[in-house]
Amino acid sequence: MTAAVLAVSPARPTLVRAVCVREWREALGNKLLVGMTLLPPVVILVAGIAAVAAAAVNPPSDRDVQALYAAAPAVAGLDPKEAVQGFIATYFLILFMLIPTVVPLTMAIYSVIGEKASRTLEPLLATPVGVGDLLFAKSLASTVPSVIVTWAAYGIYLATVISIGSRAAAQAVTAPRWILAIVVLVPLLTLLSVNLGILISTRVNDVRVAQQIGGLVVVPVVGLGIAQVTGRVVLDNGAFLEMTIVLIVLDLAVFWLARVAFQRENILVRWR
């Protein structure tokens, strides 16, 4: 007598949880990946805190203060020491936007190229799960740790600046639009980076090549930072709203492209 077939297509939350747990276990076992995930936030965090602390200890020169008032009229009239700390604290915030572009990219690339290299994709695709669900689960598996790491780094930065920095610095890092930016823009940037990583990984087999191509995603963020430091762009509420809309559109477009590339038959027959 034939044994009863037990299998069915799993519920999406069950699938997502299973894929995430498996990928996180795999990632935690890869010291290089853990290091590459933690290094950028640690460097940015330490540099940010050190800069604010240095500004608190060393008073700025008159020349620095004049240049600062010219670049950031918002701080004009404040005590120079306070103003410099506020200025530094604000401009380091933009660097926190780099974390979600760098950190999840590596994880997403390993998540696909690693499976290609170890030939684990075919048995995975032989299960009743849909490839769209699988892609979604893989995206989340790379997105969630990155968002948590960025938020944790921001939380530490916030607490440290409030405790050691000036009133202007504390006001800068607790400005509602920055908190909102970290809460909303970080997940959107992370998703963009992850799906871009997955998309690139469908085409190349070398992790380093994929990272180099994917690394281009930091260019707009770095450009924005430079534009802000040089006073060419003012990141006000309107700018954040525009960035949010652009990122949502980009996220949807890149996820759609990744979904098109992530087809069962493509993966089995064309991916090498």
Next chain:
Amino acid sequence: MRSVVRTEKLTKRFGALTAVDGIDLEVHEGEVFGFLGPNGAGKTTTLRLLCALIAPTSGTAEIAGFQLGRDDSKIRAAVGILTEQPGLYERQSAWDNLVFYATLYGLPSPVAKAQAERYLRLMGLWERRTEPVVTFSRGMKQKMAIARAALHEPRILFLDEPTTGLDPDAAKTVREFIVALRGEGRTVFLCTHNLDEADRLCDRIAFFRHRVLRIAQPDDLRAELYGRATEIRLVPKPRAEDLVSVQAVPGVREAHLENGSIIVASADPLRTNPLLVRALVDGGAEIAFVTERRAHLEEVYLKIVEPIE
């Protein structure tokens, strides 16, 4: 007999290459079906088609009662596949690998764990369940991959070269597992290059090179191509008159001497052999052995598959 795989003119093309060319197959429930062919014949592509991993260019297929192209997810739930490479998560333990796959097959957590335990024990890997798969031998990994394919109790198991690269002990375990599956009424679709294995395990065999060249039971193929031969060994040696008396027996198609034996081909050995023995004994010959002479499946394979080249 109920069919669990039925295809009609199933075709798969990749550009100008026709990997699978209009195959008509019918695989019965509970049988071990051998799928034999040379490298590059399209065996893996056929397997992927039948497991709903890739879509056919044309033709139809019904697998486990589900229509290919319409019920693909249900087909994947109803079948298990052993791919050419074990494809296991090597940094993770044997237990985590199997529980993960059981979850992807939609098994509730307690069932997933029970099935993982059942198959780890069955494959003799229970004691090493917590160890990362990377520490396993090739044979152990292959057993793990078979356990993964069978974990959700599929109606049909597609096995692609299940014993390639295994030591005799591991290969024996795998073969015993296949026999056990047949005993449970499960269908096994076995792709193999190992003709001896196919001969021992398969109820029917398909010779394949882009299209099905022949399907039959191994013994019928042998009989059809070589007749049913009987080897009679005499002591000390067959004499010329022994051969003459054998050739005179009704039903004998052909008889000749070979290495101290008389080789006799007949349409119905069950009827002819007692007559042969009587004729030889009456003629004063001393018979040492009477055995069925089986052509090796390799000879059959070479005769059917090779001439196409």
